[in-house]
Amino acid sequence: MSNAVYDIITSTHLNYHQKLNNLCHEAENTLNVLELPEKFKYFYEYGALCDMNEGNAPYRPRYVMVDFEKFVRQGSKFLRIDPPKNLDELLWALEVLYTYIPSITTKPVYLGNIDLLIDPFLEGMTDEEILPRLERFLGFCDRVIANAYSHANIGPKATRAGRLLLQLEAKLQLEVPNLSLKYDPDITPDDFAEQAILCSLKCGNPAICNHKAHKDTYSFDYGISSCYNILPLRGGAYTLSRLVLPRLAKMAKSVDDFMDNLLPEACQALGEYMNARVSFLVEKSGFFQSDFLAQEGLVERERFVGMYGIAGLCDCVNLLLADKGQRYGNSKEADDLADRIMTYVQNFVANFPAKYSEIAGGHFLLHAQAGLATDEGVTSGVRIVVGDEPANLLDHLRHSARFHRFFPTGCSDIFPFDSTAERNPAALLDIVKGAFQIGDKYCAFYGADGDMVRITGYLVKKSDLEKYDRGEVVLQDNVINGSSNYKLNRLQDRKVQSV
Amino acid sequence: MLTAPINKILPYSVVDGPGNRVAIFVQKCNIHCAYCHNPETQNLCSGCGACVEGCPAGALKMEQGRVVWDEKLCCGCDRCIKVCPNHASPKVTPMTAQQVFAKVCESIPFIRGITVSGGECGLYPEFLMELFRLAHTKGLSCLMDSNGTIDLSRYPELMEICDGVMLDVKSWKEETFRQLTGSGNEVVKKNLKYLADSEKLTEVRIVCLPGMVDAEDCILGISRTLSGEQIRRLPLKLIRFRHFGVKGALENHPSPDLAYMQGLEALARAQGFEKILIL
Ligand code: SF4
Ligand code: SF4
Numbered sequence: 001m002s003n004a005v006y007d008i009i010t011s012t013h014l015n016y017h018q019k020l021n022n023l024c025h026e027a028e029n030t031l032n033v034l035e036l037p038e039k040f041k042y043f044y045e046y047g048a049l050c051d052m053n054e055g056n057a058p059y060r061p062r063y064v065m066v067d068f069e070k071f072v073r074q075g076s077k078f079l080r081i082d083p084p085k086n087l088d089e090l091l092w093a094l095e096v097l098y099t100y101i102p103s104i105t106t107k108p109v110y111l112g113n114i115d116l117l118i119d120p121f122l123e124g125m126t127d128e129e130i131l132p133r134l135e136r137f138l139g140f141c142d143r144v145i146a147n148a149y150s151h152a153n154i155g156p157k158a159t160r161a162g163r164l165l166l167q168l169e170a171k172l173q174l175e176v177p178n179l180s181l182k183y184d185p186d187i188t189p190d191d192f193a194e195q196a197i198l199c200s201l202k203c204g205n206p207a208i209c210n211h212k213a214h215k216d217t218y219s220f221d222y223g224i225s226s227c228y229n230i231l232p233l234r235g236g237a238y239t240l241s242r243l244v245l246p247r248l249a250k251m252a253k254s255v256d257d258f259m260d261n262l263l264p265e266a267c268q269a270l271g272e273y274m275n276a277r278v279s280f281l282v283e284k285s286g287f288f289q290s291d292f293l294a295q296e297g298l299v300e301r302e303r304f305v306g307m308y309g310i311a312g313l314c315d316c317v318n319l320l321l322a323d324k325g326q327r328y329g330n331s332k333e334a335d336d337l338a339d340r341i342m343t344y345v346q347n348f349v350a351n352f353p354a355k356y357s358e359i360a361g362g363h364f365l366l367h368a369q370a371g372l373a374t375d376e377g378v379t380s381g382v383r384i385v386v387g388d389e390p391a392n393l394l395d396h397l398r399h400s401a402r403f404h405r406f407f408p409t410g411c412s413d414i415f416p417f418d419s420t421a422e423r424n425p426a427a428l429l430d431i432v433k434g435a436f437q438i439g440d441k442y443c444a445f446y447g448a449d450g451d452m453v454r455i456t457g458y459l460v461k462k463s464d465l466e467k468y469d470r471g472e473v474v475l476q477d478n479v480i481n482g483s484s485n486y487k488l489n490r491l492q493d494r495k496v497q498s499v
Numbered sequence: 500m501l502t503a504p505i506n507k508i509l510p511y512s513v514v515d516g517p518g519n520r521v522a523i524f525v526q527k528c529n530i531h532c533a534y535c536h537n538p539e540t541q542n543l544c545s546g547c548g549a550c551v552e553g554c555p556a557g558a559l560k561m562e563q564g565r566v567v568w569d570e571k572l573c574c575g576c577d578r579c580i581k582v583c584p585n586h587a588s589p590k591v592t593p594m595t596a597q598q599v600f601a602k603v604c605e606s607i608p609f610i611r612g613i614t615v616s617g618g619e620c621g622l623y624p625e626f627l628m629e630l631f632r633l634a635h636t637k638g639l640s641c642l643m644d645s646n647g648t649i650d651l652s653r654y655p656e657l658m659e660i661c662d663g664v665m666l667d668v669k670s671w672k673e674e675t676f677r678q679l680t681g682s683g684n685e686v687v688k689k690n691l692k693y694l695a696d697s698e699k700l701t702e703v704r705i706v707c708l709p710g711m712v713d714a715e716d717c718i719l720g721i722s723r724t725l726s727g728e729q730i731r732r733l734p735l736k737l738i739r740f741r742h743f744g745v746k747g748a749l750e751n752h753p754s755p756d757l758a759y760m761q762g763l764e765a766l767a768r769a770q771g772f773e774k775i776l777i778l
Binding site for chain 2: 394420423435437
């Protein structure tokens with residue numbers, strides 16, 4: 001341990017905040033307070049179960065989805081903030097609150113449906129008065145939060161605030177906040193959605209979330225955090241742990257061995273581990289008892305859920321069928337096996353009793369986990385591995401729809417486009433409409449020639465990756481994760497969609 | 500069964516009209532533009548056999564004086580197109596409207612319509628009527644992409660069900676047009692007015708190449724032909740000549756620079772065009 005601490009302290013590659021975070025992590029990991037199931041330890045050794053490096057002693061939920069509307073209505077006693085009366089007060093209040101919201105990254109992962117928060121405060125102001133204020137607000141997110149898992153939402157309604165925010169996004173080229181448009185063709189006007197798509201081709205933001213498919217996930221409104229986690233507002237996610245399917249496949253003697261022995265045992269072990277984790281957080285950590293967010297009703301314990309993640313379905317199937325040469329995304333046999341695996345996991349999760357999970361009916365909810373910096377041979381969630389993407393984008397989207405259906409708490413695809421697409425955002429919107437109609441839940445576009453690249457779901461600048469790789473210190477936390485992920489997953493080779 | 504020779508069907512295209520569309524390319528054209536970027540669509544295969552030998556995939560065979568293409572074997576190298584002395588392609592399939600429609604259906608629900616391009620789609624009015632009728636049953640809009648040299652007012656039934664025409668106005672002066680294409684352009688001007696008056700003019704395009712194309716005259720001519728309101732609503736695409744795919748004298752000709760294109764844009768704006776796109 002002391003070596004690791006020494007290395008962090010003397011690093012010339014981490015900025016001050018990054019050092020601090022890493023030191024916290026080392027401190028937390030000196031404890032061993034979770035009662036780990038034996039089977040979990042066994043699979044953990046093989047890397048087939050993964051705790052996402054969340055730390056040995058959880059003292060805050062992984063993702064916190066503050067009810068910002070409530071905050072705007074009531075202010076905060078703890079922070080000594082009155083309900084804001086104008087735009088300046090609103091933006092200041094949000095900035096203060098943001099710095100007090102915990103998460104696994106230490107930064108807030110959900111910043112609110114910011115267009116809907118801001119719009120009521122714009123009355124009587126000109127664009128010239130509004131734009132510099134919003135520019136500073138976005139600058140706060142980018143420079144102070146400086147973590148691209150921090151996610152703001154806009155839509156599904158078109159608002160003046162939403163349009164102005166998109167206008168600024170295209171101009172400022174920021175990786176923070178990560179931005180998603182909640183899109184519903186019955187609510188979102190085409191011109192607003194087209195502005196959003198054009199913006200995404202220019203700067204990577206926003207991604208597009210299928211609002212219809214997600215709005216009834218919970219009995220309460222949802223928000224999108226981090227790399228596309230669909231979570232209940234005024235709640236969040238206790239934890240995200242995952243089955244790393246290809247590493248489980250490596251342990252298997254055959255497809256039958258995988259399906260009949262390994263998968264059931266690993267699923268059970270992961271569920272038990274998550275229950276241990278959630279129990280400590282709820283019962284021992286004191287977060288829900290003492291944090292002002294809980295005390296002031298900005299979050300409620302009953303609205304948190306544990307996310308049961310899977311990653312690398314593609315690589316898993318490719319390994320299991322290697323002798324037949326059948327590959328996920330390109331073969332009926334491979335896709336059918338993938339469907340069988342997911343159906344098993346879905347049924348398991350639907351029946352496994354999860355502790356403290358009122359909002360999800362006493363169960364965990366499935367999440368297509370998008371990857372860790374260190375993953376090698378583990379393709380995000382249920383995505384098709386880079387290099388195997390179908391030639392026809394529509395086939396790709398149909399494949400996605402088949403597998404997105406398993407995941408209530410987030411599942412997504414990322415498509416780089418060549419510059420032709422900028423000529424006709426309406427055409428991309430047609431593609432999105434079609435995709436969402438058949439059940440795709442989430443997609444993100446970016447311009448292949450631009451500086452911005454989407455890694456697992458967050459944005460980094462290629463120029464920052466180069467800087468970091470040269471050994472320089474960088475402002476944005478995610479560049480560090482992005483650097484290894486970009487290479488390990490060969491993201492530079494993603495199929496560029498030419499249309 | 501009525502068929503049309505089909506060169507290619509793109510399951511999705513963002514550059515063939517509004518929104519995302521299936522683009523269908525018919526084979527054969529009635530004119531021969533010097534700047535044509537897919538000259539292999541101009542003629543029907545004569546069966547000369549010149550392409551058969553060089554096919555690296557063995558996808559081409561001569562059978563009873565005709566060349567037969569095996570799509571499954573074809574690797575898409577386009578060598579056959581390069582060697583064809585006849586501005587044709589062996590990779591053309593006669594298809595009925597039903598067969599084309601079946602292909603179109605594979606792209607539903609990702610598209611809002613279809614665009615038939617070519618070649619010159621106006622050579623196949625009856626095929627188009629059948630295809631458009633089928634496409635309309637699925638709520639798809641149907642556009643023609645035409646060189647305008649076939650008098651469309653002679654096909655009122657087709658124009659009734661065609662949702663719009665994307666029209667090339669290649670040049671304005673008769674002799675310039677003739678030099679560029681080998682034919683006259685009286686019919687193009689007639690179509691321009693006819694389509695605008697019947698609200699079927701989806702967009703007008705000019706491929707810009709100073710010396711070969713009188714783009715300035717085109718802009719002025721179009722604005723004289725149409726009403727101010729028609730001009731205001733008409734999308735105008737000013738396309739820079741690019742030599743990709745071009746065969747013959749213009750094979751290596753450079754593209755006009757951006758300043759020239761911006762000059763054209765300014766001219767068009769002064770004539771009242773509001774929807775101008777430089778490509
Ligand atoms: S493109 Fe032409 S030459 Fe090339 S494989 Fe196909 S048929 Fe043969
Ligand atoms: S495609 Fe051209 S080269 Fe081949 S047989 Fe036909 S005319 Fe001859």
